[in-house]
Amino acid sequence: xxxxxxxxxxxxxxxxxxxxxxxxxxxxxxxxxxxxxxxxxxxxxxxxxxxxxxxxxxxxxxxxxxxxxxxxxxxxxxxxxxxxxxxxxxxxxxxxxxxxxxxxx
Numbered sequence: 001x002x003x004x005x006x007x008x009x010x011x012x013x014x015x016x017x018x019x020x021x022x023x024x025x026x027x028x029x030x031x032x033x034x035x036x037x038x039x040x041x042x043x044x045x046x047x048x049x050x051x052x053x054x055x056x057x058x059x060x061x062x063x064x065x066x067x068x069x070x071x072x073x074x075x076x077x078x079x080x081x082x083x084x085x086x087x088x089x090x091x092x093x094x095x096x097x098x099x100x101x102x103x104x105x
Contacts, residue, residue: 019044025079036090051089063088
């Protein structure tokens with residue numbers, strides 16, 4: 001089983017490696033993350049790191065509770081964690097400059 005640390009390490013080393021892994025594990029998530037990265041003019045690895053950092057910094061109590069439940073209930077807690085963080089990040093509205101805006105949460 002791949003851990004969140006494994007995924008983040010892969011994203012940091014090589015977006016292509018992460019993309020291959022995510023495409024096999026969750027093709028819809030991989031495609032959505034790739035599209036979102038392009039919209040924000042980031043590499044896939046950069047977008048992933050920003051999603052994790054923003055979640056860690058700005059997620060509210062309910063988002064953390066959903067994340068904990070998803071990790072507890074999934075056979076692959078690392079993927080469940082990453083998926084929850086990416087979905088949370090991609091659902092966040094952007095400000096006028098197309099930048100993640102935590103004040104809209």
